[in-house]
Amino acid sequence: MKVTTATLLNQCYGRYAVPAVNVFFMEEVIGLFRAAQHWAAPIIVQTTPFARDYAGADMLVSMVEAAERTFPDVVFALHLDHGVESHITGAIGSGRYTSVMIDASHDSFERNVKRTAAVVRMAHEKGISVEAELGILAGVEDDLLVSAEKSFYTSPAQALDFVRETGCDSLAIAVGTSHGAYKFSGGQGLQFDILEEIGEKLPGFPLVLHGGSNVQSGVIKRINAAGGKLGEAARGVQDEEIRRAIPLGITKVNIATDMRLLWTMVNREFFRDRPEEFTPTTAGALYMEAYTDYIGTKIALLGAEGKA
Ligand code: G3H
Numbered sequence: 001m002k003v004t005t006a007t008l009l010n011q012c013y014g015r016y017a018v019p020a021v022n023v024f025f026m027e028e029v030i031g032l033f034r035a036a037q038h039w040a041a042p043i044i045v046q047t048t049p050f051a052r053d054y055a056g057a058d059m060l061v062s063m064v065e066a067a068e069r070t071f072p073d074v075v076f077a078l079h080l081d082h083g084v085e086s087h088i089t090g091a092i093g094s095g096r097y098t099s100v101m102i103d104a105s106h107d108s109f110e111r112n113v114k115r116t117a118a119v120v121r122m123a124h125e126k127g128i129s130v131e132a133e134l135g136i137l138a139g140v141e142d143d144l145l146v147s148a149e150k151s152f153y154t155s156p157a158q159a160l161d162f163v164r165e166t167g168c169d170s171l172a173i174a175v176g177t178s179h180g181a182y183k184f185s186g187g188q189g190l191q192f193d194i195l196e197e198i199g200e201k202l203p204g205f206p207l208v209l210h211g212g213s214n215v216q217s218g219v220i221k222r223i224n225a226a227g228g229k230l231g232e233a234a235r236g237v238q239d240e241e242i243r244r245a246i247p248l249g250i251t252k253v254n255i256a257t258d259m260r261l262l263w264t265m266v267n268r269e270f271f272r273d274r275p276e277e278f279t280p281t282t283a284g285a286l287y288m289e290a291y292t293d294y295i296g297t298k299i300a301l302l303g304a305e306g307k308a
Pocket residue numbers: 057058059061087089090091094096097
């Protein structure tokens with residue numbers, strides 16, 4: 001059952017968080033819905049502009065809708081992740097998304113407010129909610145690379161003004177996470193003092209944590225042992241940090257990198273260990289199974305099990 005994103009985020013505030021997972025192809029859509037069904041957890045299915053361009057927006061969204069028919073008990077929302085106006089107009093116009101993200105966080109505060117407020121007006125007319133972003137995360141999202149020097153934390157005072165002035169429904173904040181597989185390479189962690197202050201300024205208002213992947217060192221090691229060459233310095237967001245962030249107002253935790261790493265691990269090990277294989281569906285089935293299991297651990301971590 002598709003529900004509005006706002007419903008999911010308002011329901012969980014302060015108690016648990018909803019996993020918001022970026023899907024790129026069929027195995028991921030099925031793996032995600034299987035997990036949601038098995039653990040009776042609400043989920044947010046997210047598509048980035050890159051994912052929409054890969055096979056086409058209609059193909060991607062149609063797969064999600066096929067999953068909706070296949071798993072009618074699954075409670076989910078469909079969210080456009082990191083959109084700009086051109087994607088947002090398409091997603092809203094399609095009538096198939098329940099929320100969109102306008103990411104104008106790279107603009108000045110004033111311009112971010114202006115662009116976000118315009119998207120909010122357009123989206124609310126159609127009953128679609130809007131996630132906005134204030135502050136800049138470092139790392140790589142789709143094809144945009146942001147250096148650590150260009151990133152900055154969200155200002156709690158500005159966050160309050162921003163929400164009031166834009167009317168956005170949830171806010172992605174920069175409190176130390178970054179996108180991609182190299183987050184916290186320098187050893188920094190989540191900035192709880194900033195998160196706490198934002199939560200105090202915006203009580204009850206859903207906050208979103210981007211860059212929520214754990215980047216398990218065990219997975220990186222297995223990838224590298226199977227021929228990969230990934231840096232081993234990153235430590236990702238620790239489970240303990242996620243648990244602490246939820247009572248402070250984090251309602252949605254975005255996850256993409258962990259699934260990309262999982263895909264890499266499963267496939268590298270598969271082809272290393274079974275060199276005679278050339279059947280995509282054999283590896284695909286393994287990935288789907290691993291994907292479902294891994295999402296299960298995220299559901300447990302966020303406390304979302306049984307909340308659908
Ligand atoms: O939701 C997908 C629809 O097919 C619309 O696609 O955003 O490229 O217009 P679009």
